[in-house]
Amino acid sequence: MQPGAFSACTFEISDRRIIVWNPLSSSARRSSDIAHELGHILLKHQVQNVHVVGEMTFFGCDPEEEQEANWLAGCLLLPRQLLLTHVRRGMSAEDIAEEFLVSVPMVNYRLRVTGTLQQIRR
Numbered sequence: 001m002q003p004g005a006f007s008a009c010t011f012e013i014s015d016r017r018i019i020v021w022n023p024l025s026s027s028a029r030r031s032s033d034i035a036h037e038l039g040h041i042l043l044k045h046q047v048q049n050v051h052v053v054g055e056m057t058f059f060g061c062d063p064e065e066e067q068e069a070n071w072l073a074g075c076l077l078l079p080r081q082l083l084l085t086h087v088r089r090g091m092s093a094e095d096i097a098e099e100f101l102v103s104v105p106m107v108n109y110r111l112r113v114t115g116t117l118q119q120i121r122r
């Protein structure tokens with residue numbers, strides 16, 4: 001077990017989903033990884049392929065579904081209205097990252113792609 005060797009995965013056991021994450025990851029990385037897995041669950045993605053590396057077996061979704069899960073993860077972690085409210089209060093990207101246990105690059109990414117920065121500047 002190493003910090004970057006494994007992020008997270010979801011197991012389906014009868015009607016339950018169990019997300020397992022790397023406890024050695026930073027809290028920001030962990031939040032992102034868990035939100036990504038939640039994205040797969042909410043979007044009802046199914047396992048598309050199986051990779052075997054050494055003695056480990058990994059299940060994956062198709063690349064488009066990975067993008068969808070990534071996008072939804074960002075929306076779940078930092079909804080546009082939340083960003084707008086906190087930026088209007090004068091919070092910096094660093095403040096928002098600390099408050100919501102996400103990385104500063106994630107906050108900056110969401111500020112850009114949601115149009116929040118453009119709206120604040122008008």
Ligand SMILES: [Zn+2]
Nearest residue numbers: 036040066069
């Ligand atoms: Zn994924």
